[in-house]
Amino acid sequence: MLINSNLLFSFGAETLLIASVEVIFSEGDHPHHYYQIPRGRIKLNHFDENGKEIIQSILIPCLSDCELLLFINEKYPVNAKVLLPCEIIKIKKDNFFRLLSKNTDISLDKFLSERLFQKYMMMQSDISLQPDIRIIGALKYFKSYSNFQEKYSFEVNLTRKKLASMTGIRIETVIRTIKQMEKENIVKLENSTIFY
DNA sequence: CCATTAACGCGAG
């Protein structure tokens, strides 16, 4: 769900084109903007006490960004880093609130509810100790935002390493589990590409 | 850089 970009521009938003790996904001920064991603891919991550990367989520177009963080005076709990060349629409916080107050038909409630719902779904699987449940949770999450809902129709273009960082399990376990899942006809593999 | 495999340790059940 994205807000009409022209509306955003009319309230002072600007477009950023980012080609390379770059940090949008860092853990500890204060939120001053609302971001929307019409194109590209961004990861929100955090490093645990051992330096292991934890990917909180990977943002793709139509998944609006850290909007929930606008409403609190807290610092970002995560880093935002560009994974694929991105088009980012950035609008200052106060301009964004002016936009909302003058366009009462736009409500962030829907966004927030949807994100919260997704987070709950992810939590269900992340709490599981079983690696296959965790991986399936991540796969479902991404598939739900794709145009491919048929079994095996969704090409998972995430590396095993990213799946590992998202689910908190090791890459070797991801590999072992994915293979097992293929035997159980949960996923299909072509070379190394995962179809779910 | 990432994926795969094997060998080993170790804790949980």
Next chain:
DNA sequence: CTCGCGTTAATGG
């Protein structure tokens, strides 16, 4: 004891 996951190292893409 057995099983599964993490770790390490080696190999190859």
